[in-house]
Amino acid sequence: MPSGILSYGLYIPRRRLQRASIYDTNKWFAPGLAGMAKGEKAIGNWDEDSVTMAVEAGRYCMDGIDRSSIASVSLASTTLPFVDRSNAGIVKEALNLSDNVSSHDRTGSLRAATSLLMQSLQGDDLELCLAADRRKAKVASVEEMNYGDAAAGFLTGSGNVIAKYLGGRSKTIDFVDHYRETGADFDYAWEARFVRDEGYQKILGSTIVDALRELAISGEEIDHAVIAVPVKAVPQKLAKVAGIAPDAVADISMATIGDTGVTHPLLMLAMTLQHAKPGEKVLLASFGQGADVLVFETTEQLQAVNERQASYLRSGLADSNYARYLFHRGMLEIDKGMRAELDEKQPGTSLSRDRKTVLGLIGGRCSQTGVVQFPKTDLAVNTESRISGTLEDYPLADRVAKVLSFTADRLAYSPDPPGYYGMIDFEGGGRMTAEFADIEEGEVEVGTQMRMVFRIKSFDELRGFRKYFWKAIPIRRGDC
């Protein structure tokens, strides 16, 4: 059976920072940014990182898929939160995948996601390939105007593929158009004109041409060319050289989302598949110290998966709070007050014991009474069963919940005040007091339907650790 893509998932954070708000603050210093001061870019909240965004994209990928059949999970990113702790391993716990999966972190280049995808497509196993990036950029830089946050994922394997993998071509050339040393916060980028001429045109352009020639596919046969170069006109120019029709070239989504780094090729591919038709040829090209080019052909299965997926491009929430954006990226020192001084030390022992409770949001269901509770305890909350050990694992993360009580707290420290939280009841049983994420005033009432999302709970700044847990967000129109 041919290998290919079985499903895809996208996660684009809700808030969209207005580029004009960046420019308005910085124009005294960098008036040259005026030309870029239009449109918006997707920005993750303070409690999102590449791991949490990847989890969200992964959940969408696995809609309708038996999770126990997944053989591996990989995460590609240049902004992995941990250098030594498997980031894909955290994703695995949040997605409640089997302990027997293999996991891989892929980093080091903006090409990391396409290289990962290419490798996964070699085999028949069900492999979850995720990409996420949340890059920092210096104030008043071109990168600050461009960089957006997003995650995308593809489930690869054989069987009912929505896009058959026809083959691909890689090139590796240590072309330093930009770089970021280990531990550094910011990219250092060379002149755009140099990158365009010597990088995109020579390296990526030739890889596209070579790939098509090797696969014996002509440029005219390509129905969709996803050329993930976040520079206006470059994809069109590369397509022309390869003989691909201008109207086959996919939009680079810079106006509304921004340049999402490692995610970008996968993000554009998913968005292209969403409006593609069966039997079409799709070319995916990415660039970064070389190039990857992959070619797919869509199948009849595409329609069903497209219908199952949410409308990812539902309008985000316009955000002009540039100061908050800087603070959430650790680039503005705000007086957080003494309440923020709570020691957030995470004992490794308790995290190990409660791994499934904390990272997987696994509750318990009493085998004798059927009562569901969170967290799982030795003795069930329903006192009819007085013997210990009656609770069986019961995953709650994908269950819809309803608000029972809530508040908007302006006293307790929150990086995104006021801090919303409340008690929620899950459909099918179980309840918890949960923090609410991404809430705008007036969005929550008693009875509001919520879904759970994997987020950062707090940072231990003293020891360089971040705690993850689940939070509730309102189910908005267009959500899965």
Added chain:
Amino acid sequence: MASGIKDKVAILGMGCARFGERWDTDADGLMVEAFEEAVADAGIEVSQIDAAWLGVGFDAQNTGPSGIPAAVALRLPNIGVTKVENYCASGTESLRGAVYAVASGAADIALAVGVEKLKDTGYGGLPTRTRGSRWDMIGVTGSAPGNFAQLASAYRAKHRVDQSDLKRAMAHVSVKSHANGAKNPKAHLRKEISIDSALKAPMIAEPLGLFDCCGVSDGAACAIVTTPEIAKSLGKTDIVAIKAMQVVSSNGWEMQADQWDGSYLHTTRVAAKKAYDEAGITDPRRQLSLTEVHDCFSITELITMEDLFISEEGQGWKDVLDGVFDAEGKVPCQIDGGLKCFGHPIGASGLRMVYENYLQLLGRAGERQRADAPTFCLSHNLGGMPSQNVSSVSIIGPLGI
């Protein structure tokens, strides 16, 4: 069924420090202030005290661990001093220890002291703290107002009370307590406020504004208890006796099972029923003369009136607006200003409530004294958060009624 505590233990003497922002003194000084008043009131020598209990809520900010700090500060004879912590019921818990020691016959005279030095934290409100390693991973690190504000949202939804009506009733609760506190020389906050200023105050945790929240104070309070017989032998005539002491802890039912609706305090209802049984009270609205309840937030006091079965469920807000709980009302609540204005030094609060009831029963409440002689006087504490808490209901009154 147990015979209960009614009339087995008498209060021999009580004392209470001036509550407030006591920059001038520490936990030791506060304890001494309350203790000296109590010893003088009791008319005993310190050497006659057989055992002591110390109630503290946040020991890290206060006394540090163990009962030793009370033994040292008060120069107690070498007796057992047991430190107890049970959230905001810590003061009541210390009294329960002393009362049970006397009732058991293990001690003739026992001391309860509660103290809290909160104003060494550097900010208003209660200190943020860990609640254990599992909680810290999955619980919400909110604030006390945030936890109790949720009561308002669930109460309003369940009883279909208009937001503005509930806000007005909550404001009335606080205006009443400020008026009462103004008459109390030991109170932390002694300024009257208007309904309008309460309604317009800055938001703390929706829908609780600044004036819906109690004061966070330094303070201490003491009780010296003995048997009625010993009290009589020491020459006491108007003997105030313990009628009921009930403490009830959540067992996770509210937070983990699916039945609690978030609009009331389950533990308070259980504790109230047990306490009324113990004291022989059948009609609390008619039989209770005074209540000192845990008004950490205005909404808590309002809902507690229902949980104590003084108001009908869903009707408490109307009783509040009708003035039932005002100083001149049918069942005055917080006639001393309450947590709201007397202040809320956690470990001392339960004892402070009993102190006011004790003064009222002996006609020693000065400007605040109720004209008609009180009989059953109730005090109530609530520690933790509505979804998981400890609730205490204590009743005192004249011996023999």
